[in-house]
Every structure is written in C-alpha cells, then in structure tokens.
Amino acid sequence: MSLAPYIATVARGPGRARPLTQTEAQEAMTHALDGTGAPEAVGALLMTLRLRGETADEITGFSAAFRAHLRRWSKLEADLDWPSYSAGRTRGLPWFLLSARLVAAAGYRIMIHGRNGSDAALRAHLGPLGLSMSLTPTEAATALEDVGIAYVPLEALSARATDLLALRDHLGLRSCVNTCLRVANPAAAPVTVQGVFHPPYRELQEAACERLGDSSAMIIKGGGGEFERYPGKPVVCHGFGPAGAWPDAPAILDDTRRLTEVTDDPAHLTGLWEGSWHHPFATATVLGTAALALWSLGATQTLPEAEARAATLWSARQTRHAA
Numbered sequence: 080m081s082l083a084p085y086i087a088t089v090a091r092g093p094g095r096a097r098p099l100t101q102t103e104a105q106e107a108m109t110h111a112l113d114g115t116g117a118p119e120a121v122g123a124l125l126m127t128l129r130l131r132g133e134t135a136d137e138i139t140g141f142s143a144a145f146r147a148h149l150r151r152w153s154k155l156e157a158d159l160d161w162p163s164y165s166a167g168r169t170r171g172l173p174w175f176l177l178s179a180r181l182v183a184a185a186g187y188r189i190m191i192h193g194r195n196g197s198d199a200a201l202r203a204h205l206g207p208l209g210l211s212m213s214l215t216p217t218e219a220a221t222a223l224e225d226v227g228i229a230y231v232p233l234e235a236l237s238a239r240a241t242d243l244l245a246l247r248d249h250l251g252l253r254s255c256v257n258t259c260l261r262v263a264n265p266a267a268a269p270v271t272v273q274g275v276f277h278p279p280y281r282e283l284q285e286a287a288c289e290r291l292g293d294s295s296a297m298i299i300k301g302g303g304g305e306f307e308r309y310p311g312k313p314v315v316c317h318g319f320g321p322a323g324a325w326p327d328a329p330a331i332l333d334d335t336r337r338l339t340e341v342t343d344d345p346a347h348l349t350g351l352w353e354g355s356w357h358h359p360f361a362t363a364t365v366l367g368t369a370a371l372a373l374w375s376l377g378a379t380q381t382l383p384e385a386e387a388r389a390a391t392l393w394s395a396r397q398t399r400h401a402a
Contacts, residue, residue, distance in 0.1 A: 082110055082120035090127045101290075104140025108259070112148045112239050122246060125254040132279075133255045135286040141255060142262040142287045149236055149265040152216050155190060157223060157266035159376060162273055163193030163201065164233075164244075164257055165304035171338035172348045173201045174361055175307040176208055178368035180352070181392045183227030187376055190219065190266040194233035194244060200345075205230055207349040219266075236265055262287045269294040270376050273318075276304030281317040288318065295320045297375040302338050302364070308371055310363035311335040321377060328371060328382055331363045338364075352396070366393055 085107040089096055099107065107124060110116035116124075128137065146153075161179060179189050195201045205211055212230055213219035219229035234241045240263075243256045258280050261273045271293055275281050281298045288296035296318040301307040308314055310332045316325035341360050350356030351365070366389045374385040 082107055082116040082124055086120060086124050098134045099137050101136040101140040104137040105143045108141040108144035111243060112144060122250055126250060129252055129254055133283060135283055138255060138258060138283045139287040139290045141259045143291060145259050145263040149263055152265040153267040155216060155219055155266040156188060157190040157268040158187040159189045160264040160266060160268040160271040161189055161191045162261040163191055163195060163305055164260055165195055171341050173204060174364045175305055175368050176204055177352050177365040178372060179228055181369040181389055182372045184392050185378060188223045189228045190268060191228060192231040192236055192265060204348050271296045272306045272372050272375055273298045274301035274304050274306040285317045295375050297325055297371060308367035310360060310367050320375060331367050334360055336360060366390060
C-alpha cells in the first residue's frame with residue numbers, strides 16, 4: 080500500500096483535509112519505515128504536516144510506529160531513556176553527559192540514543208568520559224552492566240530512521256521525525272527525559288508518552304534542544320510522574336549568560352569532571368540536570384532533595400578522582 084491515501088487525507092485542501100487519526104498515523108509511518116512508502120511521498124506527507132502543525136494523535140501514532148520498528152532493542156534493562164537529537168548549533172559543550180554519569184553513579188541504567196548533526200561535538204567526548212558507542216543490543220547490555228550508560232547512535236538503531244531524519248538536508252526544514260525519535264524510547268525504559276527546542280512540541284511529546292504507556296516523562300526546553308537544565312532561569316517541566324504533573328524548577332543562579340559563553344574549549348568538559356577545571360555555571364548546569372533526572376526516576380520525592388542527592392554524588396566523584 081502507498082502513502083497516497085494518507086497524503087490525500089491531510090492535503091485535500093480547505094474544508095476537506097483533516098488530521099490523521101492515531102491509527103492512520105501509525106500505519107503511514109510504518110510504510111515510511113519499512114520502505115514501502117516512496118521517498119517523494121514521505122517528503123510530501125512530512126512537509127504537509129510541518130506546514131499545518133502535527134496533532135497529538137499524529138505524533139503518538141508516528142511514535143508508536145518507531146517503537147515497533149525498534150523493538151529489537153526493547154529487551155534492554157534500562158531504567159531511563161535519554162534521547163539526544165539536537166543539531167548543536169545553539170548550545171555549548173554537552174554538559175548533560177556529566178549529568179548522566181552522576182545518575183548512573185546513583186545506580187540507574189541509562190540508554191542515551193541519538194544523532195546530533197555531524198556528531199563530532201558529542202561523540203568525541205564519549206571516550207574521555209569512559210563511555211563508548213554501542214552498535215548492537217548485546218554491546219548496549221554490556222555497557223549498561225559495566226558503566227550504567229549505553230550510548231547508541233541512531234545509525235545503529237535503524238538505518239531507515241537515519242535516512243528519514245536526513246531528509247532535512249533535502250527538504251530544508253526539520254520534520255516531526257526529530258520529535259518522534261525523542262519519544263521512540265527504544266529500550267522501553269519506564270522513565271524518559273526529553274529536551275525540545277520549539278516549546279509547542281512539549282505538549283505533543285507529553286501526550287505521546289502518556290498514551291504509549293511510559294510510567295514517567297519529563298520534557299523541558301533545554302540547552303539547544305537537549306535535556307539540559309539552564310541554571311540562570313526557571314524551567315517549565317512538562318510531563319508526568321507518580322504524583323501527576325511536574326511543578327516548574329526555579330533558577331539556580333542569578334546569571335543569564337548563554338551556554339556558548341561558558342567555554343568553547345572541548346577539554347573543559349572532561350576537566351570539570353576530573354576537577355582540573357572549575358566553573359560555577361557549568362557545574363550548576365550539570366548538577367541541575369542530574370537533579371531533574373533523579374527526580375523523574377523517583378529517586379527522591381522533591382526537587383530540593385534531588386538537588387542535594389546530585390551534590391552528594393558530585394562530591395563523591397571528586398573524592399574518587401582525588402584518590
């Protein structure tokens with residue numbers, strides 16, 4: 080079956096077009112992912128929705144198709160899903176990698192997955208931080224067991240999903256593929272933390288996570304679109320946990336500098352972790368992000384308790400490096 084009926088549904092014209100139902104959206108994205116949808120049809124569907132704006136039914140259906148497509152990764156015993164799909168043009172160093180290290184030190188198993196433009200700005204930091212890329216579910220399971228973090232590049236998750244994301248290079252605009260990959264949760268972790276760059280997508284990602292059965296989800300407008308807490312301003316927390324909706328997180332510092340103004344030296348990321356370089360804004364970013372992740376996992380009942388836990392983990396990490 081082709082994508083033509085789905086394109087006709089959304090693009091007939093004023094008074095005749097309508098959004099896809101959740102079932103229709105899942106069927107359409109399944110065709111795009113299994114290769115039965117022609118490339119020009121995939122582009123037509125995605126750009127029509129880009130112009131009109133996607134609905135919660137559409138994002139949920141598309142994301143359900145991605146989850147089914149990635150099911151071979153779903154047996155990993157990950158506690159936390161941490162997608163990373165920011166292109167990185169408006170952010171600084173990936174401080175959230177240090178936050179993930181702190182959460183892993185608390186005993187949680189984290190699957191980070193993604194693709195970030197050329198990826199050099201993120202993947203080059205994995206080795207110095209004691210992390211590596213996992214290219215198979217077996218390698219990911221080993222990484223979760225050994226260091227508590229498995230980083231899986233999108234091209235290892237799915238070549239077809241990588242091609243769909245790369246359509247941006249040909250179409251000139253992002254599509255909802257980027258959003259759906261954030262919701263894809265390939266390891267079927269009960270908890271997910273997600274960043275967005277465009278605030279309207281927070282509600283769509285929240286709705287998709289809830290409808291698809293995630294136990295807890297926290298979505299924020301983070302640094303450059305990543306799940307990374309900006310310490311100089313309050314953070315609006317979308318999503319849900321055991322007690323319902325998340326309250327907002329207050330500012331940590333009276334400092335509104337840009338992330339790119341902290342440092343442009345890649346060595347400072349490892350330096351901050353090892354204690355050879357210090358910066359209060361960078362440290363606040365790392366601890367604040369770790370606190371949100373710990374809170375979402377239910378490690379503590381309140382955000383202040385999570386912040387205290389993150390600070391304790393940070394101090395313990397300094398003790399290990401001193402030893």
